[in-house]
Structure formats: C-alpha cells, structure tokens
Amino acid sequence: MIGEHQYRLHATWTGDRGSGTSGYRDYDRSVSLEVDGKPLLEASADKPFRGDPAKWNPEELLLGALSECHLLSYLHACVTTGVVVVSYSDDATGTMVEDGKGGGAFTDVLLRPRVVVADESMIAAAVAAHRQAREWCFIANSVNFPVRHEPVVTAA
Known part of the structure; x- marks a missing residue:
C-alpha cells in the first residue's frame, strides 16, 4: 500500500x-x-x-512513538516470516542534550524489546525480524539520530 x-x-x-x-x-x-x-x-x-511532571511531555511522546512504531513493525515482520509472538515489552530510553542556547536535540534512543515466541525454533527468525522492523518503522525513519535495539528473544 x-x-x-x-x-x-x-x-x-x-x-x-x-x-x-x-x-x-x-x-x-x-x-x-x-x-x-x-x-x-x-x-x-x-x-x-518548568513543566508538570504528572503530564506527558514531548520527549516522552517521541520516545513512545519510536517504541510503539518498532513494536508494530516488528509484529508485522514476524507475521510475514511465520514467527508467533506471544509477548512483547520494551524498556526504551532516550538521551536529549541541551545546546546551551535554549535548544537541544535527541542524540540517541535505545529500545530494549523483550520478546517471547511460541517455539524455540523461531528464535533466530524473531531476532532477525528486528532488522526488518527497523527498516519499516516510519518514525525511526523520520528522525536524525540513531535508534538502537538490544532485543532479547526467548521461547514460551
């Protein structure tokens, strides 16, 4: 499409x-x-x-968009390769550096997906699917800083 x-x-x-x-x-x-x-x-x-820590901020929303986009792209990549994902979670972190002139930029995001697949025979393909997901992720393809991945895949 x-x-x-x-x-x-x-x-x-x-x-x-x-x-x-x-x-x-x-x-x-x-x-x-x-x-x-x-x-x-x-x-x-x-x-x-000077913001309200009880509310979402733009930096968290950007990190959330990157994490969710990778997750959704990953699930699609797994479907296309026959990998059955039964659980997925991510502990994402991002680094933003101020420039001293009132601005700044993200310099790095690290996604740490923890994936559980239905069978041990799917682990290698499940790990490889993260590379495909990175290529498909609209949000990661739209930013000018590295979005790294440290996936861990186990079998149910």
Whole structure:
C-alpha cells in the first residue's frame, strides 16, 4: 500500500494563569492534545523546563512513538516470516542534550524489546525480524539520530 497519509491534531495551550506570557515564570506549560474520536491527552513540558511532571511531555511522546512504531513493525515482520509472538515489552530510553542556547536535540534512543515466541525454533527468525522492523518503522525513519535495539528473544 503506497501512498501519502495525512495526520491531524489540535493542540491548545491551557496554561494562561491570567497574565499570559508576561514573564518566564508567569505561565504554565500545560497543553491539551486532541485527535477526533480519541481521548484528550494532557501534556506539558518536562519538569526541568518548568513543566508538570504528572503530564506527558514531548520527549516522552517521541520516545513512545519510536517504541510503539518498532513494536508494530516488528509484529508485522514476524507475521510475514511465520514467527508467533506471544509477548512483547520494551524498556526504551532516550538521551536529549541541551545546546546551551535554549535548544537541544535527541542524540540517541535505545529500545530494549523483550520478546517471547511460541517455539524455540523461531528464535533466530524473531531476532532477525528486528532488522526488518527497523527498516519499516516510519518514525525511526523520520528522525536524525540513531535508534538502537538490544532485543532479547526467548521461547514460551
């Protein structure tokens, strides 16, 4: 299925404390993210940037997008090679470095998928499927930093 796909999201800043952005400490970094037909997502900046640590921040959302995209691409790769996955979890980490000028960038993401397959004979193909998943992952193909993988695959 080749084609172009459009995505829409409505973001609303909800952090006006009554004086707008009159000063750096005078406003909240709260944002609501909405997509038609889905629950509202409450977001904010990360705590070091004066955000609310109880809400999702952009850095966590990016890490989550990379982890989920790899997971979904991986499951598809396994189906195409006859590998039956019965369990999958990931402990992903990412590193962002500030540039000292008010900006910064991610420098690295590490995905640590823990996969359980139905039979021991599937382990080699299950490990190889991570390479295919990396090639298919739309999000990983859209970022300019390495997305590394340290998978562990076991049999049920």
